[in-house]
Amino acid sequence: GKGKGKGKSGATAASGLAALCGAVFTKALTLTFLAEWGDRSQLATITLAARSDPLGVTLGGIAGHAACTGLAVIGGRAFASAISERVVLAAGGALFWVFGVQCALTALAEGQG
Template identity: 45%
Template sequence: MTAFLVSFGIIFLAELGDKSQLVAMAFAARYRALPVLIGLTAATAVVHLISVFLGAGLGAAIPTRWVTLLAGLAFLGFAAWTWRGDDLDEGDIDRLDRSAKSAVLAASIAFFLAELGDKTMLATVTLATREGLFGTWAGSTLGMVAADALAIVVGTQLGKRLPERVIRIGAGALFALFGVLLAVQAFAYG
C-alpha cells in the first residue's frame, strides 16, 4: 500500500503542468472526454509497466545506498525539469490533427510517445528501484490518469485562474524536497 500511495502522489504531482497533460487538454478540445481518457489510461498502463520492470532491474543490480542517492539526484533533476516547464509546439499540434481517425487510438499513441523518456516515466523507474512493483505500477498509472483527467475536466478553468508558473514552481519544489530527503537518507545508510 505504501508503494501505491507514494507512487500515486509523486506521479500525480509530476504530471501537473507536464507535456502529456497539455496533450490531454488538446485532445479534450477535439474529442469526447471518455475516449481520450481510455486512450491515455491504456498508454499510461503500458509505459509505467515498462518503467517498473526497468526500475526493478536497476534496484536489484545496484546497492541500496547508491539507488537512494541516485533517486535523490533524479528527483532534484525532475525539480529542475518541472521548473523549466513543457510546451506543445506547432509540430505537436499538427501530429494531433493528423492522427484523428480514432480518438482512443490517437490518444493512446500520442500519450505513449509523449511519455517515453518523460519525467513521469523516469520517476516511475526511480520509484520501482525502492518500492513494490505492483503498488508502484498501479499508483503511478492511476496518479498520472488522475492528473490527466483533471486536465481534461477542469484544466481549462484552472488555466484561466491559476498561472502555469505557480503550478510549475509548486510541483518543482516538492520534487526538490523529495530529492533532498532521499539524498539525506542515502548518507544515513553509510
C-alpha cells in the same frame, strides 16, 4: 481448535498487507500525480480532449500511462537488482546538476544574444 491460531495470525497478516499496500498505493498516487500535474503530456491530453472524444482520450491516456508506469516498475526492479540504490541516487543527483547547469548556461547565452 483447528484454526484458532491461524485465523488470528491470518487476519493480522491480511491487515498488515492491506496497510502496506495502502501506504504504497498512496505514495505512488501522490508521486505520480505531483510529477505529472501540468507537464507537457497533460497539456497535450487536454488539447486532444478538446478536439476529440473525451472517453477515447481518457481510456487512451490511462492505457498509455499504465504501460509507461508498468515498464518503469519492471525496469526499476531489474535495475535495482543490478545496481545499488546509492549509485542510482548519486547518478540522479549528478544528472540533475548537469541539466541545471546546462539550462543556466543556455539562459545566459540567450540573454546575451
